[in-house]
Amino acid sequence: MNGLDExxxxxxxxxxxxxxxxxxxxxxxxxxxxxxVVQEKQGTGERKSLLRRITVICAGTAAAGLxxxxxxxxxxVMAQALKQIPFLESVFKLAGDKGLQKASEAGxxxxxxxxxxxxxxxxxxxxxxxxxxxxxxxxxxxxAGGSGSQGSLDNWYEEIxxxxxxxxxxIDFYVNDTxxxxxxxxxxxxxxxxxxxxxxxxxSPGLNIPxxxxxKLVIHFLNDSVPYEFNVPVQKTNDSIVLTPDESKVFDHIHxxxxxxAISPVTTRLEMEIKGELGQDIKEIxxxxxxxYKVSDFIDIxxxxxxxxxxxxxxxxxxxxxxxxxxxxxxxxxxxxxIPESVTVKPYIYRxxxxxxxxxxxxxxxxx
Numbered sequence: 501m502n503g504l505d506e507x508x509x510x511x512x513x514x515x516x517x518x519x520x521x522x523x524x525x526x527x528x529x530x531x532x533x534x535x536x537v538v539q540e541k542q543g544t545g546e547r548k549s550l551l552r553r554i555t556v557i558c559a560g561t562a563a564a565g566l567x568x569x570x571x572x573x574x575x576x577v578m579a580q581a582l583k584q585i586p587f588l589e590s591v592f593k594l595a596g597d598k599g600l601q602k603a604s605e606a607g608x609x610x611x612x613x614x615x616x617x618x619x620x621x622x623x624x625x626x627x628x629x630x631x632x633x634x635x636x637x638x639x640x641x642x643x644a645g646g647s648g649s650q651g652s653l654d655n656w657y658e659e660i661x662x663x664x665x666x667x668x669x670x671i672d673f674y675v676n677d678t679x680x681x682x683x684x685x686x687x688x689x690x691x692x693x694x695x696x697x698x699x700x701x702x703x704s705p706g707l708n709i710p711x712x713x714x715x716k717l718v719i720h721f722l723n724d725s726v727p728y729e730f731n732v733p734v735q736k737t738n739d740s741i742v743l744t745p746d747e748s749k750v751f752d753h754i755h756x757x758x759x760x761x762a763i764s765p766v767t768t769r770l771e772m773e774i775k776g777e778l779g780q781d782i783k784e785i786x787x788x789x790x791x792x793y794k795v796s797d798f799i800d801i802x803x804x805x806x807x808x809x810x811x812x813x814x815x816x817x818x819x820x821x822x823x824x825x826x827x828x829x830x831x832x833x834x835x836x837x838x839i840p841e842s843v844t845v846k847p848y849i850y851r852x853x854x855x856x857x858x859x860x861x862x863x864x865x866x867x868x
Contacts, residue, residue, distance in 0.1 A: 591638045592627050595690035596698055597816060598834045599766040600636055603629045608737045608766060612637070616728045620644040623719065625730045631737045632711070633762045633769035634703040634832055635673075638689070639719070640696040656695050657688035673701050674716035675709055682707060683819045704819055705759075705771050705828035711736040740764035741839065743865055751860035753777065753788045754801075758845060758863050759828065768813055768833040770803055770845065775826045782822035793849060801847050801858070803831050807840035842866050 592604040603609045609629040616623050624640040641656050660668060673680045682704040689696030702709055712735045719728040741763040748757040755775040762769045776785030786797055794800055799820075805813045813833035820829040845863040848855045 589692070590627055591640075591689050591693045591696045591698065592629070592636070594692050595688060595696075596636075597814070599631075599816075600629070600698070602835065603631075603636075603737075603766050606765060610732075610734075612730070612732045614730050614732065616730065617644075618724060618726045618728060621724075623728045625717070625732065628715075628732060628734060629737070629766060630702065630734050631764040631766040632709070632740050632742075633764060633767040634700050635715070635734070636698065636700045636766075637717075638696055639686075639699055640689070640693070642695065655688070656697055657686070660686070660697075668722050670720045670722075671699065671701065672718040672720075674718070675702075675713045677714070677716065680707065680709075685817060700817075703769070703817070703830060703832055705821055705830035737764060737766065741867065743867065745863070745865055747863060749861050749863070751858065752790055752793070754793065754861065756847070756861050758865060761843060761845075761865055763836065763839065763843075763867065765835055767816075768805060768835055768843075770805060770831045770833070772801075772803060772829045772831075772845070772847075773826050774799060774801075774829070779825075781825055782827060785825075785827065792851070799827060799829075801829070801849060803829075804846040804848060804855075804857075805831075805833055806844045806846060807836060808842045808844075810844075840867050 590604040590609070592600040592609055596604070600609075604627070608631070609627045612625045612628050614625045620643060622642040622644070624638075624642065626638045626640065628637040629635070669686075671684050673682055673684070680702065682701050684699065684701040686700070687698040688694075689698060712733075715730075715732050715734045717728075717730045717732075719730075721728075743758075743761045743763075745758045745761075748755060750756070753776060755777075757773050759771040759773040760769075761771075774785070776788055780788065786794065786799060789799060802815075802818065804815075807813075813836065816832040816834060818829065818831040820827060822828075843865045845865065847858045847861045849858070850856070
């Protein structure tokens with residue numbers, strides 16, 4: 501008996517649940533999209549009929565050819581078995597970094613299951629996760645009457661990269677109806693989810709975001725005057741460690757400190773503060789710092805993070821801002837495999853294509 505047969509035998513023993521009609525309809529539509537896949541891999545007949553019954557019982561939700569299983573309706577055993585079927589995988593797990601993969605596997609992500617259609621184009625908002633350091637979600641685009649997989653629409657991310665024209669989007673983030681001044685970015689859903697984008701935001705330095713809030717996303721396309729709007733309740737994952745060391749260091753007129761180090765199963769986030777001499781504003785700080793630490797008069801210092809064994813974390817992105825008498829720089833990294841004994845912050849600059857560490861501004865932060 502092959503893997504799918506064994507899974508079917510196990511799932512037949514699960515007790516069916518009565519579902520709302522709307523969910524049954526969505527699952528029937530989702531099953532129709534899976535027909536070709538099932539016939540190609542397993543044939544037709546009784547096995548396909550059994551898959552239909554199991555799919556309806558499990559009450560997942562469909563988004564542009566990707567089935568995202570709602571944990572509220574699916575037992576852990578059933579959910580794990582269903583993930584083995586093609587196209588039932590989460591986009592976080594298919595194309596995300598290690599933190600997003602872990603968010604999917606550990607159940608940190610919620611399924612927003614929302615869709616908005618304008619002018620024959622539908623956007624689906626699906627997986628959403630917020631760990632206090634970054635917000636991530638999946639947007640999937642679909643054309644009327646199909647998945648949007650024809651012509652220039654076969655890869656949404658590549659289309660955006662190729663042209664900042666018709667394919668370009670911008671997103672406004674509202675937290676409890678307050679517009680948040682945050683950067684955003686997006687990545688590809690990969691070969692298995694070409695019409696999906698992995699979007700991140702709420703990772704700018706100095707943001708004061710509550711642990712639980714109502715998120716509103718207003719998405720603008722440059723070629724469409726009507727925005728797409730989504731509203732979803734968000735709650736921060738609880739498994740996180742936040743450290744705010746008091747230590748400061750001074751070197752070459754740079755007054756540096758670790759403003760915050762946040763460690764969660766999804767993200768490691770570092771916030772660094774840079775000041776100048778007493779009374780200097782941000783313009784005077786930049787002018788007093790030597791050129792080797794700047795690019796176009798902007799401070800250009802990056803940061804590596806290492807655990808107690810010297811293993812570096814993969815950097816996911818960084819941004820910075822300046823106000824009053826200080827600069828704040830935020831950097832996000834993939835999560836540690838396990839909570840480290842200590843974390844070393846290693847500032848560096850790039851010169852001649854190589855990292856030059858600034859050992860005088862290095863910090864070692866005990867964690868446990």
